[in-house]
Amino acid sequence: MTVTSIDVLDSVVDITAQTESDTISESLITTVLQLTPANQVLVLDYNAEASPEFMVVACSDIFLFEEEKDAIERVLRNCVITGENVVEFSKDDNQSLLAVPIRYGENNEIHAVVFCKADELKGDEVQLIEGLARIYENYQKIISASERDGLTGLYNRKVLTTKIDLLLDRFLIQGTSITDDPTHHHWVCIFDIDHFKQINDALGHVFGDEVILLITAMMKQSFDDEDILFRYGGDEFVVIMHPQPREEMEKTVRDFLVTVNQRDYGQAKDVSISMGAASINDQELNAITVLGFADQALYKAKQKGRNQVAFYEDLIASGELQSLVPEDDVELF
Missing domain, CATH: 3.30.450.40 (GAF domain)
Structure with missing residues (x-):
């Protein structure tokens, strides 16, 4: 040749x-x-x-x-x-x-x-x-x-759905299910900082950025190296968690919420977050759908008083949410 x-x-x-x-x-x-x-x-x-x-x-x-x-x-x-x-x-x-x-x-x-x-x-x-x-x-x-956010160094919004879809595509390419253990799932968690606008309005955007950086540092300490961390924009964040049982995932996110609560933020005093979580399974091989599930759970966490995590599967089981059936590929954010 x-x-x-x-x-x-x-x-x-x-x-x-x-x-x-x-x-x-x-x-x-x-x-x-x-x-x-x-x-x-x-x-x-x-x-x-x-x-x-x-x-x-x-x-x-x-x-x-x-x-x-x-x-x-x-x-x-x-x-x-x-x-x-x-x-x-x-x-x-x-x-x-x-x-x-x-x-x-x-x-x-x-x-x-x-x-x-x-x-x-x-x-x-x-x-x-x-x-x-x-x-x-x-x-x-x-x-x-x-692909990185300029302030935090986390992955940015541009690549969020791409990362999830690529993860799912790899398993399809290799001819295997998402996980060989049916009790283990990948998880998507979405959270934002409660009343963050009030922090910016009262203390200024520079102080708000400091809070964002502190939250980012706690994310890196709380989540596993295999987990993928994103700053979706403003005070919104997303975590794609590696395959694990529900109990293990729930302990990690609840411990993270406690860590955020216990941190000293100086003039900002109390800072908390609200989070929604959903599993990625073989039946939902679409990033937009999975993100929509987690986003609905986040909305419910805010409705119930904030400073907590809500799980999509629990909300469906209790009847508080109806199953989401997307009619097209329009993004849900």
């Missing part, structure tokens, strides 16, 4: 024309398939604390990971352990296997791996794939920065 500098330049243009993390991954896959002998390509997120450690973000073959999981994970783990490219030869099907680490984040740690499979990979072809992966890595850093 003869690759010209024009081919490479066109591919760089294609990759950097994308504006979202998942579309960049898809563009990278297309580029690698076009410019190299690779016949199958995967992009996988890596999290050493999660289970599973590797999650498919995008792929050229939807069945590849499950069909050859052991061989692929061996190469991926070797890549993560060494922190470098890993090239292996599979005797089972006479194919070359390549894994390239992708680093970004505050500590420049490995957060993803690009995996390729080909009949044969020569040295210059491996270098080309690595070069494309570096372009991908650098551009992901730019996109990642644009």
